[in-house]
Amino acid sequence: MAKDESTAADKWNEQTLDSLMAILQADLPKRRNVCIFDEVLVHINKRLPLLLSSSNGLDADPSKIQAVKHLTESYIVLSELREKSFEERKEHTPSFSVVPRLLYDQRGYLVGIVSAGTEKWQPRYRLYKTNDHLNIIVVLAGFNQDNLTVEMERDVAIIRGERSEPPDACCQSVADQEQYPIGSFELLVSVKDDIDGNQADFQCEDGFLSIKCPIRKYVKKRFGGPAKAGN
Structure with missing residues (x-):
């Protein structure tokens, strides 16, 4: 929310409230x-x-x-x-x-963030979690396993790729009508859990990249000290 009566407030505050209401009203049984x-x-x-x-x-x-x-x-x-x-x-x-590297569509909605010092953009994503797995869902329309790469580390997923102009597009895009970013992107998704990247499952389908990772489980071990009764 921007400061009341500011230019930013006039442009974005109503959109922010609409977005919050949509989140609060969505998927009530699973909330x-x-x-x-x-x-x-x-x-x-x-x-x-x-x-x-x-x-x-x-x-x-x-x-x-x-x-x-x-x-x-x-x-x-x-x-x-x-x-x-x-x-x-x-x-x-x-x-x-x-x-200065924020990307907005024609209606003023934020659609991405250009990486610092580069012309790379960042797709939107969501995190979902169960007791055993973490699922990263990235919106990547037009991508498949041939034009993107994913690197898994202990607590971060690094996703890179490049979106090209459609093959049947005109030579020059129409000014002020660029609704989605073109070119290279790089997205770093940091997570709080210790994920097992070696066991990650990847699926790229219907415009979404899904990365499902097991969460490492640690069992406390004890050594030494007095023996417990009955042992």
Whole structure:
């Protein structure tokens, strides 16, 4: 949500509220119990380092871009403002600006983020989790196993590929009518769990890339100490 009466608020706040309502109303039978406030914080802190840059145009320090609960008021604020009053926050001069590499469609919706220092874009994705597996679903219309690669590490999936212009497209696209990105992309999906990349299952079908990874299980082992009764 952008500041009230700002240009950004006029353009995006209504879309943000519509998106939140769609999420809250979707798939009611399967919805898990969540603390909305904490979920919002987790989501914000994943995205802010991608959306903001420092005032000199360089990538911002992620440790300084953390949203937290205000200590005394019902607000989510940057960590450096957690003790500031509302009046002080209104007068605060931000040290960050929106990165110039965000991609929007014709209606103003965010469709991707160009990687820093490159012309690469990032597709959208979602994470799903069970007790045993983690499933990463990436929206990749027009891709198959021949034009993308996936590298699995202990706590991250690295997905790369390139989308070419359609073979029957005209030589030049129409200005202001570019609804999806063309060219190379690179997406790094970090996860909190320790995944077993060697056992990952990949499927690319109907415009979605699905990566299903087992979550490693660890059993506590004990050595030494007094023997238990009955042993």
